Amino acid sequence: MPDGSFSHPQQRQFNPYSDNGGTILAIAGADFTVIAGDTRQSEGYSIQTRYAPKVFRLTDRAVLAVNGFAADGNMFVKKVKQRLEWYRHAHAKDMPLRAIARLIQTMLYAQRFFPYYVYNILGGIEEDGSGAVYSFDPVGSYEREACRAAGAAQSLVQPFLDNQIYFKNQAAAPNQSHPAHLPLPDVLSIVIDSFTSATERHIEVGDGLEIYVVLAKGRSAQGLEGARGIQELSTKSDGDRVFVIRRELKKD
Amino acid sequence: MSIMQYNGGSVIAMVGKDCVAIASDLRLGSQAMGISSHFEKIFPMTDRVYVGLPGLATDVTTLHHQFRYRLNMYTIKEEREIEPETFAHLVSSTLYEKRFGPYFIEPVIAGLQKTASGDFKPYIAATDLIGCLNFAKDFVVAGTASDKLFGVAEGLWEPDLEPEDLFETIAQTLLNAVDRDAYSGWGAVVYVLTKDKVIKRELKGRMD
Amino acid sequence: MDVSFAITGKGYVIVAADTTAARSIVKMKTDEDKIKVLSPHLLMAYSGEPGDTVQFAEFVERNIRLYHIRNPHGLRPQSAASWIRRTLADSLRSRRPYSVNLLLGGYDTSEHAPHLYWMDYLGTMVEVPFAAHGYGAYFALGLLDRYHDPEGSLEDGLATLRRCIDEVAKRLVVAPGQYKVKVVDKDGVREIAL
Numbered sequence: 305m306p307d308g309s310f311s312h313p314q315q316r317q318f319n320p321y322s323d324n325g326g327t328i329l330a331i332a333g334a335d336f337t338v339i340a341g342d343t344r345q346s347e348g349y350s351i352q353t354r355y356a357p358k359v360f361r362l363t364d365r366a367v368l369a370v371n372g373f374a375a376d377g378n379m380f381v382k383k384v385k386q387r388l389e390w391y392r393h394a395h396a397k398d399m400p401l402r403a404i405a406r407l408i409q410t411m412l413y414a415q416r417f418f419p420y421y422v423y424n425i426l427g428g429i430e431e432d433g434s435g436a437v438y439s440f441d442p443v444g445s446y447e448r449e450a451c452r453a454a455g456a457a458q459s460l461v462q463p464f465l466d467n468q469i470y471f472k473n474q475a476a477a478p479n480q481s482h483p484a485h486l487p488l489p490d491v492l493s494i495v496i497d498s499f500t501s502a503t504e505r506h507i508e509v510g511d512g513l514e515i516y517v518v519l520a521k522g523r524s525a526q527g528l529e530g531a532r533g534i535q536e537l538s539t540k541s542d543g544d545r546v547f548v549i550r551r552e553l554k555k556d
Numbered sequence: 557m558s559i560m561q562y563n564g565g566s567v568i569a570m571v572g573k574d575c576v577a578i579a580s581d582l583r584l585g586s587q588a589m590g591i592s593s594h595f596e597k598i599f600p601m602t603d604r605v606y607v608g609l610p611g612l613a614t615d616v617t618t619l620h621h622q623f624r625y626r627l628n629m630y631t632i633k634e635e636r637e638i639e640p641e642t643f644a645h646l647v648s649s650t651l652y653e654k655r656f657g658p659y660f661i662e663p664v665i666a667g668l669q670k671t672a673s674g675d676f677k678p679y680i681a682a683t684d685l686i687g688c689l690n691f692a693k694d695f696v697v698a699g700t701a702s703d704k705l706f707g708v709a710e711g712l713w714e715p716d717l718e719p720e721d722l723f724e725t726i727a728q729t730l731l732n733a734v735d736r737d738a739y740s741g742w743g744a745v746v747y748v749l750t751k752d753k754v755i756k757r758e759l760k761g762r763m764d
Numbered sequence: 765m766d767v768s769f770a771i772t773g774k775g776y777v778i779v780a781a782d783t784t785a786a787r788s789i790v791k792m793k794t795d796e797d798k799i800k801v802l803s804p805h806l807l808m809a810y811s812g813e814p815g816d817t818v819q820f821a822e823f824v825e826r827n828i829r830l831y832h833i834r835n836p837h838g839l840r841p842q843s844a845a846s847w848i849r850r851t852l853a854d855s856l857r858s859r860r861p862y863s864v865n866l867l868l869g870g871y872d873t874s875e876h877a878p879h880l881y882w883m884d885y886l887g888t889m890v891e892v893p894f895a896a897h898g899y900g901a902y903f904a905l906g907l908l909d910r911y912h913d914p915e916g917s918l919e920d921g922l923a924t925l926r927r928c929i930d931e932v933a934k935r936l937v938v939a940p941g942q943y944k945v946k947v948v949d950k951d952g953v954r955e956i957a958l
Contacts, residue, residue, distance in 0.1 A: 460707025501710035
């Protein structure tokens with residue numbers, strides 16, 4: 305009322321969350337892992353930026369992809385990195401992948417009643433040298449898998465991965481079985497195809513693609529050296545190694 | 557829960573080289589409960605025009621009968637079989653007639669169109685529930701698994717597939733898409749239309 | 765809420781429905797027959813909104829009878845089912861739709877085969893080997909998936925029906941006390957005491 309009185313009950317609501325679109329994806333190989341995400345950040349029909357990374361190198365053997373509410377995602381990655389640094393100072397080594405996965409669970413569940421509105425996918429190399437993917441829900445339920453897609457185009461990409469990675473609905477040739485892990489070039493092709501497909505049919509996916517590749521210690525970079533726009537991010541050359549491949553996606 | 561998801565079900569159609577394919581799942585549900593695994597949603601209108609009707613099951617039957625009736629009237633009047641494009645417009649106007657109290661169906665049309673030179677050109681189209689036509693050069697999808705179908709089809713489809721390759725492509729697309737959809741699945745059926753024959757295959761799929 | 769089941773077997777359809785007529789929490793009647801005999805070879809179990817059910821069932825009954833009088837042959841199960849479905853589908857988009865769910869079991873004397881149709885108030889119709897409506901469906905469909913035999917004898921069919929009824933009695937809080945069971949086969953319709 306103009307006189308400052310209230311003749312009707314008034315309600316106000318602050319919504320602390322928003323959805324910033326985008327999609328992330330990770331696939332584990334026998335001795336490598338590929339973690340990828342597009343770089344578009346949007347809110348509703350507006351694009352906020354065409355380059356906002358969703359995939360982050362944590363250590364030389366761990367990469368974290370974060371998708372959902374970007375502010376929460378960035379804060380969460382910052383806090384995970386901080387915890388990993390403390391671990392390094394205390395133990396003089398990098399935290400193992402399975403320990404990072406458990407750490408992420410505890411950090412997410414600590415916010416059970418005001419969650420980080422993000423879906424996390426952690427990829428990297430286990431201590432036994434195998435490629436691994438861990439996927440999380442916003443409150444910390446997690447699972448180790450061979451592949452996982454999350455985000456806006458999860459429903460477009462995941463069934464494609466079921467078919468191409470797990471060979472679902474495909475019968476193996478007589479007296480043969482499907483491979484448990486695909487070679488790196490095949491995985492890279494599938495990742496690129498997944499993102500070009502998602503870009504084609506989903507408005508919140510596009511602009512740029514960042515593909516992180518983590519190689520197990522001692523594995524040659526064979527199959528990678530030919531890749532266009534590749535860059536090495538690892539700090540040592542005699543341990544597990546991290547690379548990133550940057551590609552353009554359609555911007556419409 | 558939307559009316560469009562009450563019974564579940566999905567349909568997809570794809571273009572190949574001088575051939576088209578249309579496929580659907582076989583589930584009929586009542587919300588989460590499965591009622592039948594033999595509920596067909598694709599109907600032949602002529603030898604070269606097929607229509608898929610995903611959506612509310614009562615309207616699947618009603619529209620199938622409605623289309624059959626209108627098609628018979630057309631065939632008698634014109635003394636010739638209907639062409640796919642003409643049929644697509646018949647579907648569109650039938651749905652738009654009920655603009656403000658629609659049938660809850662999103663039809664998919666697949667057929668082979670006769671050209672001036674006498675051979676056949678693949679034709680596919682889909683409409684929304686009030687009859688807005690969508691022609692596509694590659695593939696069209698509809699139903700409760702439509703987003704999944706889009707994703708897989710976009711990854712698997714390529715131009716100029718021969719009938720057998722087109723069959724494999726559409727079958728894999730459908731099967732993998734409905735396996736990620738709780739409201740679709742329970743078996744599937746695929747039709748491949750070529751200039752001299754129609755192949756119908758029933759597929760086994762996950763029953764969960 | 766009413767419970768009804770139907771099972772096909774070798775040359776027959778069994779249709780069963782509970783016999784309770786309830787208003788709110790009160791049982792008004794425990795011997796209500798909710799299975800109409802539409803013709804010498806056609807049974808219809810109905811359930812749904814009280815009032816609509818009997819009204820609609822009698823409407824169907826009289827129209828099927830009228831067809832019988834007007835024509836040398838009665839309607840076959842497929843045709844009767846189709847007509848009933850259409851009536852429900854038209855009703856759905858009318859000013860006051862009927863809320864009636866049906867199980868239609870019949871024996872086709874021309875092709876010597878049993879037919880069973882599951883139908884709901886929307887006009888959804890599908891031919892099935894077995895069916896159920898009401899809360900009983902949540903318990904029975906799983907059992908029927910496991911134990912139904914399309915080539916089973918009448919005794920097999922009744923044993924499977926017994927399983928369904930027993931499971932509902934054991935697990936459903938508001939389980940009905942009694943059921944009426946009717947069978948249709950080449951010899952026509954008859955009632956069976958379980």
